[in-house]
Amino acid sequence: MLRVEKLNKVFATGGDKVFALQDINMTVDPQEFAAIVGPSGCGKTTLLRMAAGLETPTTGKITLNNRAISGPGADRGMVFQAYTLFPWLTVEDNVAFGPRQCGVPETEVKSIVDHYLNVTGLTRFRKLYPKALSGGMKQRVAIARALANTPEILLMDEPFGALDAQTRVVMQELLLRVWEEDQKTVLFITHDIDEAIFLADTIHVMTRQPGTIRKTFKVPLSRPRDHSILLTPDFIALKKEIVELIWTESMQAAEEA
Amino acid sequence: MESNSKSWSDLIRLQPRAYMAMSIVIIIGFWCLLSFGRWVNPIYLPSPWAVMKAFVSLQEEGVLVPYTLISLYRVLAGFLVAAALAIPLGIVMATSKRAEAFFEPFIDFVRYLPVTALIPLMILYFGIEDFEKIAVIFVGTFFQLVLMVKDTVSGVPGELLNAAYTLGTRGTAVYTRVLLPASMPGIMDNLRICMGWAWTYLVVAELVAANSGLGFLILRSQRFLQTDRIFAGLLVIGILGVLTDYLFKALSKMLFPWYERLGN
Numbered sequence: 001m002l003r004v005e006k007l008n009k010v011f012a013t014g015g016d017k018v019f020a021l022q023d024i025n026m027t028v029d030p031q032e033f034a035a036i037v038g039p040s041g042c043g044k045t046t047l048l049r050m051a052a053g054l055e056t057p058t059t060g061k062i063t064l065n066n067r068a069i070s071g072p073g074a075d076r077g078m079v080f081q082a083y084t085l086f087p088w089l090t091v092e093d094n095v096a097f098g099p100r101q102c103g104v105p106e107t108e109v110k111s112i113v114d115h116y117l118n119v120t121g122l123t124r125f126r127k128l129y130p131k132a133l134s135g136g137m138k139q140r141v142a143i144a145r146a147l148a149n150t151p152e153i154l155l156m157d158e159p160f161g162a163l164d165a166q167t168r169v170v171m172q173e174l175l176l177r178v179w180e181e182d183q184k185t186v187l188f189i190t191h192d193i194d195e196a197i198f199l200a201d202t203i204h205v206m207t208r209q210p211g212t213i214r215k216t217f218k219v220p221l222s223r224p225r226d227h228s229i230l231l232t233p234d235f236i237a238l239k240k241e242i243v244e245l246i247w248t249e250s251m252q253a254a255e256e257a
Numbered sequence: 258m259e260s261n262s263k264s265w266s267d268l269i270r271l272q273p274r275a276y277m278a279m280s281i282v283i284i285i286g287f288w289c290l291l292s293f294g295r296w297v298n299p300i301y302l303p304s305p306w307a308v309m310k311a312f313v314s315l316q317e318e319g320v321l322v323p324y325t326l327i328s329l330y331r332v333l334a335g336f337l338v339a340a341a342l343a344i345p346l347g348i349v350m351a352t353s354k355r356a357e358a359f360f361e362p363f364i365d366f367v368r369y370l371p372v373t374a375l376i377p378l379m380i381l382y383f384g385i386e387d388f389e390k391i392a393v394i395f396v397g398t399f400f401q402l403v404l405m406v407k408d409t410v411s412g413v414p415g416e417l418l419n420a421a422y423t424l425g426t427r428g429t430a431v432y433t434r435v436l437l438p439a440s441m442p443g444i445m446d447n448l449r450i451c452m453g454w455a456w457t458y459l460v461v462a463e464l465v466a467a468n469s470g471l472g473f474l475i476l477r478s479q480r481f482l483q484t485d486r487i488f489a490g491l492l493v494i495g496i497l498g499v500l501t502d503y504l505f506k507a508l509s510k511m512l513f514p515w516y517e518r519l520g521n
Contacts, residue, residue, distance in 0.1 A: 054419050074425030084420035088438045088515045098424035101434070129515040149424055 002028040002051060002153055002187065007060035009046055009211075020046050022210035024060070028153065028187050028202075033179060035188045035200035036213075037242065039250060043211025044189045045081075048157050051187060052078045064152060074102050077151030079159040083138045085130040091141050092117065092126040098149030116144040119178050136167040143175065153185040160195070169227060172198055180224055193242050197235055198225065205242055207249040215245060303485035308492065311485035320474065325493055328459055328470040331387060335394025336455040340448055343399050347406025347444075348436065357407070364400050372397040372458050376465050385466040390459065397458035398451045405451070409443035410436055442509060442516040449505040456498055 009021040020043040028034040036044045049055045051062055053072040062069045064076065077098075085094050092113050099109045117123045120140045130138055139159050146154055160168045172195060179186060179199075190196050196203050203217045220234050229235050285305070291297050292304035299307065315321040350357045375396060383389040413436055421435045463472025471490050478486035509516070 052423055072422035076423060078423040080416055080420060082416050084416045086417065087517065101425040101430060131515060131517045
């Protein structure tokens with residue numbers, strides 16, 4: 001279980017202090033797919049990076065299965081918004097990177113790689129270098145690479161943010177299929193409300209300045225899901241609620257500014 | 258479809274070569290025109306034919322190949338020692354603020370000293386043998402190369418390192434598995450550029466207090482107004498330069514097939 005307690009993050013720029021995150025409290029249960037939705041600048045990426053150990057909180061703490069997080073580690077896999085495949089490694093070697101770093105025997109590495117290439121539909125492309133792949137394919141490899149390390153939690157920072165609408169839909173369905181099979185704990189950051197509802201069990205809505213979690217919603221949609229649920233009344237009702245929450249907050253912020 | 262795209266790629270591949278041939282033909286043609294046409298006094302511009310004869314007589318005197326080899330030896334020795342020290346130091350400086358602060362003042366200071374101004378000192382310290390020539394090339398290239406390597410390694414995207422950290426990369430593996438492979442193509446380019454400077458400093462070194470080598474050949478020929486021999490010396494240096502450059506590029510392509518370069 002990922003637990004965030006009384007977390008604050010203050011950036012000092014020059015003489016000014018910017019309160020990026022204020023009093024964040026949240027948990028992600030084992031095998032839960034949690035999403036954080038919020039406008040850009042609300043600190044959602046900062047929060048995720050702190051969970052990954054790439055940034056440190058000003059006060060408060062984050063624990064994963066009761067161990068305090070003090071730096072990046074293989075127990076928390078991450079998929080970045082930017083393309084971060086190692087360009088000098090082929091698709092299969094990218095996926096094998098984590099297990100090899102962690103000292104997994106080579107025969108086992110091969111079966112892990114075969115498995116995740118298969119689940120993500122990349123088997124045909126295993127010998128290619130990243131430069132030959134489209135954006136969607138690169139993110140597929142990034143997901144396979146993170147999963148191959150069998151992390152306790154998968155942290156995803158708007159992984160489909162740079163993709164076109166059609167590819168996004170395909171990737172969302174692919175992620176759900178992989179997740180339904182693996183039942184990993186996932187913390188997924190997005191600014192796309194549809195994406196959050198479609199994927200997640202729980203949605204934390206964040207608002208900005210200071211970044212706080214405004215409200216947490218349970219998604220009442222059954223699994224397995226496909227894109228036909230985007231037009232169901234439950235989906236639309238939840239979307240309406242979240243949109244209105246973010247909208248009123250944004251209007252308030254605009255008036256105060 | 259397949260054959261169509263193939264013939265297109267053939268055309269595209271052929272075109273730059275055609276331009277290359279064109280450029281060589283134009284330069285040689287211009288040279289022929291100026292010299293055979295007697296537009297320029299042969300003391301300033303010998304004809305291609307005279308230069309060819311100079312090559313033959315240099316060969317008969319038994320200096321062409323030995324001088325080329327000795328120059329090649331000096332360049333490679335100075336360059337390789339510079340590279341062997343500059344690459345690790347550049348990587349360390351790129352990854353450690355303390356190392357950077359410690360080394361940078363001295364490196365920047367020496368980097369801005371013209372190597373030619375150091376030659377009298379070098380002769381005083383190291384004499385006039387090969388060692389001094391190699392030292393000149395080393396000093397001329399090492400300090401530039403360190404900073405170029407540092408910049409290349411600093412240019413590795415931070416998110417690539419972060420990705421590696423989240424996959425469990427630690428300690429020396431950060432260098433061997435991420436930083437080094439990520440910056441190898443850039444370092445190769447740094448080396449290629451540096452090789453050009455190495456040749457420049459070689460000739461500078463051989464112009465002063467030398468009794469062998471291509472620079473020495475050029476200087477001695479100038480004393481006797483043997484412009485054809487000067488040209489022969491220049492041609493050898495130029496051709497060796499083109500060949501090393503080509504070698505570096507070919508090596509880069511072979512070793513780093515994954516590398517994305519503008520225009521490829």
